Amino acid sequence: MGFEKTIDVTALGELLIDFTDHGISDQGNPVLEANPGGAPCNVLAMLNKVGMKTAFIGKVGNDIFGRMLKKRTEAEGIDMSGLVMDDVIHTTLAFVEKLPNGDRDFSFYRKPGADIMLTKDEVIAHKDLIEKAKIFHLGTLSMTDEPANEATVEALKIAKEAGCIISFDPNLRPPLWDTEEHAKEKIRYGLGLCDVLKISDNEIEFMTGEKDLDKGIHMLIDEYKIPLVFATYGPDGSKAFYKGIEVYVEGFANPKTIETTGAGDTFCGSALYHIIKNGGIEGFDEESLKALLTYANAAASLITTRRGALSVMSTEEEILAYKASYGR
Numbered sequence: 001m002g003f004e005k006t007i008d009v010t011a012l013g014e015l016l017i018d019f020t021d022h023g024i025s026d027q028g029n030p031v032l033e034a035n036p037g038g039a040p041c042n043v044l045a046m047l048n049k050v051g052m053k054t055a056f057i058g059k060v061g062n063d064i065f066g067r068m069l070k071k072r073t074e075a076e077g078i079d080m081s082g083l084v085m086d087d088v089i090h091t092t093l094a095f096v097e098k099l100p101n102g103d104r105d106f107s108f109y110r111k112p113g114a115d116i117m118l119t120k121d122e123v124i125a126h127k128d129l130i131e132k133a134k135i136f137h138l139g140t141l142s143m144t145d146e147p148a149n150e151a152t153v154e155a156l157k158i159a160k161e162a163g164c165i166i167s168f169d170p171n172l173r174p175p176l177w178d179t180e181e182h183a184k185e186k187i188r189y190g191l192g193l194c195d196v197l198k199i200s201d202n203e204i205e206f207m208t209g210e211k212d213l214d215k216g217i218h219m220l221i222d223e224y225k226i227p228l229v230f231a232t233y234g235p236d237g238s239k240a241f242y243k244g245i246e247v248y249v250e251g252f253a254n255p256k257t258i259e260t261t262g263a264g265d266t267f268c269g270s271a272l273y274h275i276i277k278n279g280g281i282e283g284f285d286e287e288s289l290k291a292l293l294t295y296a297n298a299a300a301s302l303i304t305t306r307r308g309a310l311s312v313m314s315t316e317e318e319i320l321a322y323k324a325s326y327g328r
Contacts, residue, residue: 011040035308046269057082168194252301262309270296
């Protein structure tokens with residue numbers, strides 16, 4: 001059965017609040033800012049900012065934070081008709097601590113959180129949002145617990161049957177898994193089904209045990225036959241792997257970086273934008289992959305100068321101007 005592809009990207013997964021540091025109060029207490037977050041919707045927000053049409057399937061609590069998230073995501077232009085409001089379970093919260101080395105540590109309030117309560121029937125009720133999508137994007141956090149894991153499996157089945165390109169970002173968050181092996185099992189599941197993989201340096205090492213990241217990536221590509229892979233190395237840039245072509249592009253070092261929340265999601269959204277403009281994953285060459293990586297690296301670097309991610313994504317004009325300011 002053919003489906004009219006009227007949506008560029010539909011994503012499924014977590015939508016939550018990221019509480020990030022915003023200084024110290026007059027009384028000496030830490031001040032936290034409630035930023036809309038969750039990797040799948042961050043990716044969609046980036047895509048909407050550059051003119052793509054997107055949709056989301058997920059669940060939040062029918063509480064102050066859930067209503068805020070619905071309002072803010074709709075304001076970004078994301079089709080939120082697939083968002084379910086749970087009257088019993090509260091919206092998931094994440095507290096983000098910036099470490100001295102620039103990395104982040106997460107503390108989650110999610111036992112349970114509304115996002116893991118998404119059901120298979122609720123996915124089926126909104127399956128048109130998947131069937132109409134050119135790309136279906138997901139991570140692993142919707143697979144940590146039931147019933148959301150069953151819902152994710154159903155969504156992937158619908159996406160495969162509808163001929164969607166499957167985009168996967170493991171988005172590893174160790175505190176949310178009961179065991180490392182469970183996390184690896186679900187990441188392997190995603191690797192086995194995806195057409196496009198965005199994976200970070202720590203995730204490559206986690207899945208392969210290899211500190212040699214190129215060797216680790218080749219192990220994954222050889223085992224899972226993934227057509228298009230993007231490996232991200234934080235401030236050190238990124239690399240693309242496609243049909244024997246390997247392209248590396250250095251990152252954009254920025255002294256104005258505040259925090260890195262959403263940088264990987266921004267990169268992923270930028271990469272999917274280029275895939276849509278390309279008409280799919282076929283036909284990339286070294287030149288077009290280099291252009292994609294340069295754009296995505298620039299967008300990711302730019303978001304690190306802003307607090308949060310979902311509501312502060314850059315426009316195409318801002319990304320191109322930023323890239324040009326580096327002579328690239």
